[in-house]
Amino acid sequence: MTENNSVSGGMSELVKTVCVAVEEFIFVFGCYLVIYGHLSPGGGFAGGVILAAVFILIMLAFGKERILKIMPRKRAAFIESLGALLFLAVAWAELYISGIFFRNFIPSSAAGHFKLMSGGTILIYNIAIALKVMAGLFLVFFVLSITRVILEGDKLKMVKKQ
């Protein structure tokens, strides 16, 4: 998104430039934590939080119009449900493949496929959790920042910020 820095709204040019410089690195680091988390510190939740931080960073720097082009609210809500469904689907698949709910059916030691060290299905679970956490955290931030509670007469009402 380096091609168009001059959209209206958001913070100063300085912040935007730094944001553009670091966002890809943060994103890649988040993906690394998710994908490598089943063998080392990290994992779906930590990685997901960092991925959500990328979107939040863009939103803070460039304003909400920009972020809604990349990640519309409906898409975020769908990704959130998709994460949960993926998690459940893998657990269900394990029930059918190995006969026991949540039993890891991919060989998890170096003796398995391609002689890789692997956590088996834990990797897929981590990806599912990351999707859910990323979309969920982003939505929480987004909703908190676009709505506010006002006093209308003697009643509280939630409205969209102008």
Place this chain on the structure above:
Amino acid sequence: MERCIYLILLPLGGAFIIAALNAVVKSAKLRNIISDILANLVTLAAAGIALASFGIKGSYSVGAWPPPFGINLVADGFSTLMLATVNTIAFCATLYSVNYMDQYTSKRHYYSLFLLMLAGMNGVLLSGDFFNMFVFIEIASISSYALVGFGTEAEELEASFKYMVMGGIASAFMLLAVAMLYSSFGVLNMADIARAIAVSPRATTLKFPLFLFIIAFAIKGAIIPFHAWLPDAHPSAPAPVSAMLSGVLIKTLGIYAMTRIIMNIFAADVTGLAPLGIISIIIGMPLALGQTDIKRLLAYSSISQVGYIVLGLGLGTPLGIFGALFHLINHSIFKSLLFLNSGAVAYRLGTRELNDMGGLNKVMPITGGTSFIASLSIAGIPPFNGFFSKLIIILACVKAGHTGFALWAVAGSILTLSSFMKVQKLAFFGEIAEQHKKIKEAPLLMSVSVVILAVLCIASSFLLLPGLRNITLQPAVDALLAGAEYAKIIK
């Protein structure tokens, strides 16, 4: 035991599929229809599985990890009885929601939260591990906070917030107690903790967690003096949610969890609970009698009826526990029915104020008739189910030598009768107001759902027959009386 997994899996899967519908189905109308059908299928399947699971006794190690390391699910007589109750009521509530929830926007989110709450409750009933139980309690509670505020009017949000604060305190207490147990035993598995307690009852380190558990579950179960959230939360929720909250949620998160932990894990003395039950009965009922908002009246009456259940359990005798569990099932049935009826009245009249109603039997015969049956059941008139369970509890009080308790329970029952006669007189009998003469009976599915519950009000009396009792209630009583023997289910 394997099929019990589906009681958690199906509602969870259903909840997220319904939540994800907006990306797949473009038309809002079609989305509503799909979520109606899906939610009803899920709860119907869950009710079927739960009713077929009577007699199951065993444990399931998730992921094939043996108990102290992995999560394990346990079913015994008590859990299967509760599962059958919860899922049956949930099916009636979703059936009712099809028509009722049309007046709200985003029906899809409602079903999604509803199924999450159901999954949480089923999880609580099946979990055999303290932390897992805590997580499921949170799933059920957090979805119920959202459901209470579903209408997003000022008073609903306020009630939801109050409920959330109280519920949060309860959860914090429970988490603290779980942490203490973990620090003394190094395991979270209930069976292992029960075994450890049976071998070396370290009284001083155990009393405090037990105390915290009792407070946490007394708040969740709205036992006086921990009831402050309930009279606001239950009336504010949409009717099917009120039916679930009053009918089964306070019993699953409150009574079930409390009894299971006190009797099966700590194998402690339960007699301290009986006075709490009596206080709930005698304070709850006059408060109910004074209300003119129909749902608020029902909410207060829930507090006092839960008092009967706690009283029965607190006696600690086989007859007392039997009466308590029987009353628990009966109360789930007739209180959900009453809440659904109040919802039907509010759906047609647009008010919950008893003084604005009157003569509704003429225009809403099904709602009026089923509500009459439910009122007689809750007041304890034979041959309806409430009569038998209250009679057993009162007999158990006398047999245990607590004649005073028995007298208070009878007094509470008379007040119940008077408050429900008040509902009947003000809402369904008497002269009908001119502007109400043109209103119609509640829509079809709402009527079907209340008729099912009204039939259950009478049918559940037959649970006393030895043939049915030995399948349903007796295993639950035996499971509770077995105390720390509970640990033997888990290999």
